[in-house]
């Protein structure tokens with residue numbers, strides 16, 4: 325098994341050649357990533373729990389995140405991406421908050 329995950333917000337390779345990927349943070353831009361499910365809706369729902377934002381509407385967050393262009397994702401600090409593995413992949417929600425910031429607020433700003 326060789327899993328690889330690239331930060332969609334700064335293009336840094338976050339994980340390469342790992343057996344598995346667990347939630348963490350990008351070593352370059354500091355964005356946190358949560359999720360890791362096999363489908364995007366499940367991954368975003370898991371990510372919202374991880375970010376303490378499970379009160380937000382997962383479907384609305386997915387729709388908003390998928391509508392962002394790559395440039396808009398960088399500007400907003402939110403992106404949905406998939407990792408790369410031998411024969412399948414898992415989805416992750418990356419969120420970059422200001423220093424000491426509130427990841428939930430960054431996500432909520434997409435849908436309010």
Ligand SMILES: [Zn+2]
Pocket residue numbers: 331332333334335336350351352353354355
């Ligand atoms: Zn990054």
